Amino acid sequence: VSESAAKLPSKILELMDGFRASKALFVASKLKIFDHLKDKGPLKAVDIADEVGTSVCGTERLLDACAALGLLEKTTQGYSNTDSANTYLTSDGEYSLHGYIIHSNDHLWPLFTNLESAVKEGSRQNHRAFGKKAEDLFKDYYHSQEVKQRFMAAMHSIAHLTARDVATAFDLSQFRSACDLGGCTGALAHELVQIYPNLKVTVFDLPEVIANTSYFQPSGQHTAQVTFVSGDFFKDNLPEADLYILSRVLHDWPDEKIHVLLSKVSAVCKPGSALLVAEIVLDEQKTHPPRAVLQSLSMTEGKQRSGSEYKQLLEKYGFTNVQIKITGNLLDAVLCIKKNPSP
Ligand code: SAM
Known part of the structure; x- marks a missing residue:
């Protein structure tokens, strides 16, 4: 490597090209190229183009880009999925990120x-991107069946990938009943009952979501311990439980809405009952992890918080430890844990 090449700002150059790489991944996923290549021997660009219904020259460029990005392998016989593409990029894999990529x-x-x-x-x-103003983030997602399905699949893919680590971050074996508020497809609920077979979990979410959960249900042991209840967590009574869960809910809402929600949770929580929050916790400078900081740029009315901010927020609503x-x-x-009321 020449002296001037060694001095190139590789991080900046990578960021400059980052959007091209993201879009190549998105388009290959949208065209289901990784599904077509799954479990098949290497295929030539012309065969893939034929199956997908795209131009040969465009497909070849996209496949080469995917190979350059390490998503596909290219040999003289053609293109095949890497192991990571088989696991994460095919649309039906257990740990598929396809839903989140399409979102x-x-x-x-x-x-x-x-x-x-x-x-x-x-x-x-929203008005510039989609030609209409968003009244409420979720009303926006749920206005059409297609967008709702896409959003739920996106939530499901991340929830499924993180569920085990969230469920085992603390020992929850003392709890008999949990209520996952905004629990969407039930991905975390199903993981919880696998890990804590004595736990029953109620997934509470908006009626539009609950009506659409059957597609995402796993088969297997303990699935009967998960039940679904529809309602609005700002307005309706919350189901009784000794453990409440808010996973990726608090970061979406402005302070006034959080006030309504946490006041309700605190009121229904008996002393000694608990609240589990799953979010990306920022460091105290609020610059790490970058994923959370970048997520903030979509400018929902909510925000990402640091550990001390979560502590302060939860203590304000009567939680301790x-x-x-x-x-x-x-x-x-x-x-x-919900505090005993002061004497
Ligand atoms: N907890 C899931 C997870 O971590 O994957 C889903 C997170 S998603 C960002 C927020 C969830 O809150 C959605 O499923 C949404 O339908 C639900 N939600 C939004 N507003 C709600 C409301 N007013 N009452 C109940 N659920 C609501």
Whole structure:
């Protein structure tokens, strides 16, 4: 390597090209190229183009880009999936990220295209990205069956990948009943009952979501210990439980809504009962992990918080013994216990 090449700002160059790499991954996923290559021997570009219904020259460029990015292997016989593509990029794999990738392409990409306006105006850019203002983040996702299914699949893929680490971040074996508020497809609930066979979990979510959960249910042991209840956690009574869970819920909402929700949870929680929060916990400088910091740029009305901010927030609503576990996975865990009322 020449002296001037060694001095090149590799990090900056990588970021400059990052959007091309992301879009290549998104398009290959959208065209289900990794599904076509799964369990098949190497295939030539012309055969893949034929199966997918795309141009040969465009497909060849995309396949080469995927090979350059380490997603595919290319030999003289053609292209095949890497192990990682087989595990994470095929749409039906247990740990598939396909749902989240499609959500990134169809929803986050248009929002991030308008990042400059988002920063100038300090607000979410739904009107520019999708031609209409978002009333509520979720009403927006659930207005069509297709968008709802896509959003639920995106949530499911991350929840499934993180569920074990969230469920085992603390020993929850003392609890008999849990309620996962905004628990969506039940991915975390199902993991919890596998790990704690004496636990029953109620998944509480909006009616539109609950009506659509059957597609995501696993088969196997203990699945009957998971039940679904529909309702609005800002308005309706919350099911009784000795452990409440808020996974990726608090970061979505502005302070006024969090006030309503945490007041309700605190009121229904008996002393000694607990609340488990799963979020990405920022470091105290709020610059790490970058994933959380970048997620903030989509400018929902909520925000990402540091460990001390979660502690302060939870203590404000009558919780104590706030413990934080950085899991190293895509979500961290915070556990706190409802205080005895002061005498
Ligand atoms: N807890 C899941 C996870 O970690 O994968 C899903 C997180 S998702 C970002 C937020 C969830 O909160 C969605 O499933 C959404 O439908 C639900 N939600 C939003 N508003 C709600 C409300 N008012 N009442 C109940 N659930 C709500």
